[in-house]
Amino acid sequence: MDILREKIAQAVSILREKKIDVWLTFVRESATMPDPALAMIAGHHTTWETAWIITRSGDTIAIAGSLDVEAIKSKSHYREVIPYVQGIRPELLRILDRIRPRTIAVNFSKDSVTADGLTHGLYLVLMDHLKGTKYEHRIVSSEGIVSALRGRKTHAEISRIRKAIAVTLDIFDRVTGFLGPGKTEKDVADFIMKHVRAMGLEPAWESEHCPAVFTGPEHAGAHFGPTNRKIEGGHVLNIDFGVKVDGYCSDLQRTWYIRRKGERRPPLEVTRGMMVIRDAIKAAVEALRPGSISWKVDDVARSHITSNGYPEYPHALGHQIGKAAHDGGIGLMPRWDRYGRLPFGRVEAGQVFTVEPRLPIEGYGVATIEEIVWVTEQRTVFLSKPQTRVWVV
Amino acid sequence: MDILREKIAQAVSILREKKIDVWLTFVRESATMPDPALAMIAGHHTTWETAWIITRSGDTIAIAGSLDVEAIKSKSHYREVIPYVQGIRPELLRILDRIRPRTIAVNFSKDSVTADGLTHGLYLVLMDHLKGTKYEHRIVSSEGIVSALRGRKTHAEISRIRKAIAVTLDIFDRVTGFLGPGKTEKDVADFIMKHVRAMGLEPAWESEHCPAVFTGPEHAGAHFGPTNRKIEGGHVLNIDFGVKVDGYCSDLQRTWYIRRKGERRPPLEVTRGMMVIRDAIKAAVEALRPGSISWKVDDVARSHITSNGYPEYPHALGHQIGKAAHDGGIGLMPRWDRYGRLPFGRVEAGQVFTVEPRLPIEGYGVATIEEIVWVTEQRTVFLSKPQTRVWVV
Numbered sequence: 006m007d008i009l010r011e012k013i014a015q016a017v018s019i020l021r022e023k024k025i026d027v028w029l030t031f032v033r034e035s036a037t038m039p040d041p042a043l044a045m046i047a048g049h050h051t052t053w054e055t056a057w058i059i060t061r062s063g064d065t066i067a068i069a070g071s072l073d074v075e076a077i078k079s080k081s082h083y084r085e086v087i088p089y090v091q092g093i094r095p096e097l098l099r100i101l102d103r104i105r106p107r108t109i110a111v112n113f114s115k116d117s118v119t120a121d122g123l124t125h126g127l128y129l130v131l132m133d134h135l136k137g138t139k140y141e142h143r144i145v146s147s148e149g150i151v152s153a154l155r156g157r158k159t160h161a162e163i164s165r166i167r168k169a170i171a172v173t174l175d176i177f178d179r180v181t182g183f184l185g186p187g188k189t190e191k192d193v194a195d196f197i198m199k200h201v202r203a204m205g206l207e208p209a210w211e212s213e214h215c216p217a218v219f220t221g222p223e224h225a226g227a228h229f230g231p232t233n234r235k236i237e238g239g240h241v242l243n244i245d246f247g248v249k250v251d252g253y254c255s256d257l258q259r260t261w262y263i264r265r266k267g268e269r270r271p272p273l274e275v276t277r278g279m280m281v282i283r284d285a286i287k288a289a290v291e292a293l294r295p296g297s298i299s300w301k302v303d304d305v306a307r308s309h310i311t312s313n314g315y316p317e318y319p320h321a322l323g324h325q326i327g328k329a330a331h332d333g334g335i336g337l338m339p340r341w342d343r344y345g346r347l348p349f350g351r352v353e354a355g356q357v358f359t360v361e362p363r364l365p366i367e368g369y370g371v372a373t374i375e376e377i378v379w380v381t382e383q384r385t386v387f388l389s390k391p392q393t394r395v396w397v398v
Numbered sequence: 399m400d401i402l403r404e405k406i407a408q409a410v411s412i413l414r415e416k417k418i419d420v421w422l423t424f425v426r427e428s429a430t431m432p433d434p435a436l437a438m439i440a441g442h443h444t445t446w447e448t449a450w451i452i453t454r455s456g457d458t459i460a461i462a463g464s465l466d467v468e469a470i471k472s473k474s475h476y477r478e479v480i481p482y483v484q485g486i487r488p489e490l491l492r493i494l495d496r497i498r499p500r501t502i503a504v505n506f507s508k509d510s511v512t513a514d515g516l517t518h519g520l521y522l523v524l525m526d527h528l529k530g531t532k533y534e535h536r537i538v539s540s541e542g543i544v545s546a547l548r549g550r551k552t553h554a555e556i557s558r559i560r561k562a563i564a565v566t567l568d569i570f571d572r573v574t575g576f577l578g579p580g581k582t583e584k585d586v587a588d589f590i591m592k593h594v595r596a597m598g599l600e601p602a603w604e605s606e607h608c609p610a611v612f613t614g615p616e617h618a619g620a621h622f623g624p625t626n627r628k629i630e631g632g633h634v635l636n637i638d639f640g641v642k643v644d645g646y647c648s649d650l651q652r653t654w655y656i657r658r659k660g661e662r663r664p665p666l667e668v669t670r671g672m673m674v675i676r677d678a679i680k681a682a683v684e685a686l687r688p689g690s691i692s693w694k695v696d697d698v699a700r701s702h703i704t705s706n707g708y709p710e711y712p713h714a715l716g717h718q719i720g721k722a723a724h725d726g727g728i729g730l731m732p733r734w735d736r737y738g739r740l741p742f743g744r745v746e747a748g749q750v751f752t753v754e755p756r757l758p759i760e761g762y763g764v765a766t767i768e769e770i771v772w773v774t775e776q777r778t779v780f781l782s783k784p785q786t787r788v789w790v791v
Contacts, residue, residue, distance in 0.1 A: 036603060037512065037724065038431060038432070041430060049606060076607070076622045076623070089736075090712055091735050092734060115522050121520060123518045126516075128518040130738070211429050319483055320465060343447060
């Protein structure tokens with residue numbers, strides 16, 4: 006399945022829906038600063054200023070430095086590939102004059118990182134190219150296009166995400182047999198990475214904290230790499246981990262309890278905390294459907310947790326996932342300044358979200374589960390087999 | 399040697415020299431769109447809006463989302479690490495009010511990719527944060543800071559680049575024993591990558607065309623991956639390849655001639671083309687010293703080639719190299735539109751450049767050599783042992 010071709014076709018239909026004439030992904034040295042749109046609609050990097058153009062009428066045109074042209078042609082995703090030697094401006098204006106677009110969407114967004122691929126300096130360069138033409142006043146943000154394109158997963162994309170999830174859950178199963186007192190967080194991470202490398206895969210985000218492993222009541226906290234802290238009886242242990250399979254990511258969290266000597270069951274505090282998390286996820290997923298306002302979905306889980314006497318989690322309930330572990334666009338986010346306008350967006354069919362509330366269990370660690378769910382017109386589906394209780398070692 | 403600490407100290411002295419009060423590297427989800435400045439002065443990625451602040455008086459302050467803070471603290475490169483939960487604005491303004499900067503340099507540049515790490519959407523977010531304060535009119539480009547910081551290599555950096563070069567030249571030696579008629583460009587690339595992986599290293603740029611291998615008169619041209627084209631007697635063969643060692647890159651090209659059956663020496667056309675390239679490099683390097691205007695250095699090599707009756711190369715003579723294979727800042731570039739203002743910059747001591755002219759040898763292939771040289775106050779030094787004639791197989 007050629008996903009690039011599928012996504013380019015989808016982009017054309019999104020341009021029609023949003024009534025935008027041209028989508029211009031404008032890049033240079035894109036391996037250094039990789040505009041996230043490239044992975045969706047170009048599939049590779051170029052050195053010199055390059056215009057990847059998709060039009061509402063279905064045209065695909067790439068204007069690129071002469072030495073980049075052969076590589077673009079060989080992929081044959083763009084019908085027209087136009088080389089230049091000294092500067093892109095004349096060819097860019099010639100093509101725009103041919104298309105005569107009333108709106109030109111370029112990749113900037115205050116709110117969505119994956120729609121914000123155009124750097125500010127290169128934006129100024131583009132505006133210099135367009136200066137004195139009618140096009141300089143026709144530039145709009147491509148945020149809506151990018152969010153729709155990344156959000157509305159095709160079946161081929163869902164099947165890749167499923168594969169990444171299956172690999173991750175399988176590794177979690179193996180981890181259960183490996184965990185035990187005396188091993189360190191780093192030992193657990195190494196065990197996981199050995200399996201990842203043996204399969205020729207890569208972690209879904211920076212290897213510094215993928216996998217992330219946290220054991221016991223005083224661990225370092227989220228977004229921190231595994232340490233030399235040793236697992237002990239009485240610890241609650243979390244792993245946050247995902248892999249990339251065929252360019253698509255998983256991102257899941259599971260929680261284990263390490264029994265003390267002679268202990269048969271986990272303490273009630275642990276069991277209760279995990280039940281609250283499980284039910285918070287269940288309630289939020291029930292509220293998650295096409296048309297839901299995203300902050301309200303977060304609020305369902307957040308209120309469930311606080312009404313059970315726990316503090317609220319200091320982050321969003323979930324984010325979209327796909328090509329990137331954090332795939333951009335709306336998320337299940339509280340109305341906090343740092344999330345900008347994203348919490349006010351509406352959920353669409355085809356989107357895939359993580360759902361990842363957490364709460365502290367005093368003296369033991371953190372209760373946290375992260376699932377991945379797929380919103381369809383009919384219902385919202387768990388792509389990951391949900392964890393329903395703490396896994397006991 | 400803690401290069402990060404060394405580069406942060408160097409940044410402070412550059413701020414003094416350039417009379418800029420604050421250098422603000424403003425990022426979010428930086429693993430998705432990695433501002434190239436981070437590798438020089440932060441060393442790792444964060445998820446939420448983060449302000450990496452270095453001041454002229456030597457202060458280092460990071461303001462980051464609460465879940466990112468522990469990881470920053472653990473590196474202890476920033477004296478002050480300030481967490482926020484809901485939004486960065488209050489803390490950012492509090493810190494600016496304490497410093498009271500008259501100039502705040504942020505990472506945007508029309509000309510230099512490595513100084514253009516701030517995306518346009520995030521630039522708008524930053525301007526929203528500063529709106530209504532005196533700071534909104536004090537924003538300047540950090541291009542001069544970034545160019546100086548990346549360009550002026552410390553001895554620790556030079557020693558890492560030397561290591562990357564040594565590995566590359568060693569692999570080229572091994573390749574000479576491997577080359578032969580019937581093998582494909584891909585076979586040669588696989589042979590090289592086997593060695594790279596065995597050493598636990600990674601290629602210096604996108605693995606799709608690193609190494610790049612071109613054999614014979616009708617190969618695909620620069621910036622294209624190796625193909626199934628077979629090596630034959632009478633081919634001129636080029637390899638463009640580099641590795642990353644301890645975070646620093648090499649980028650070198652070498653040229654081989656594959657003899658026909660019974661042929662003792664390469665044809666005169668090949669020998670002559672390679673001599674012209676060798677002499678073009680020699681002349682350019684003699685013209686390359688602190689204070690040289692960069693386009694004039696390109697012009698020395700370019701004129702040498704055209705005055706010998708060959709067409710000029712369709713690219714720049716060379717680029718800076720360091721953390722990235724294309725390290726940004728001024729290069730040895732012709733005055734073409736696509737290079738912006740970079741050809742008009744002056745060379746500084748401490749900079750490391752590639753020098754890579756090329757010319758076609760009709761019926762055989764391309765003559766090209768790429769060397770790496772280091773500009774010092776006294777003289778310009780070859781870091782790579784120069785190729786002086788075609789290598790014969």
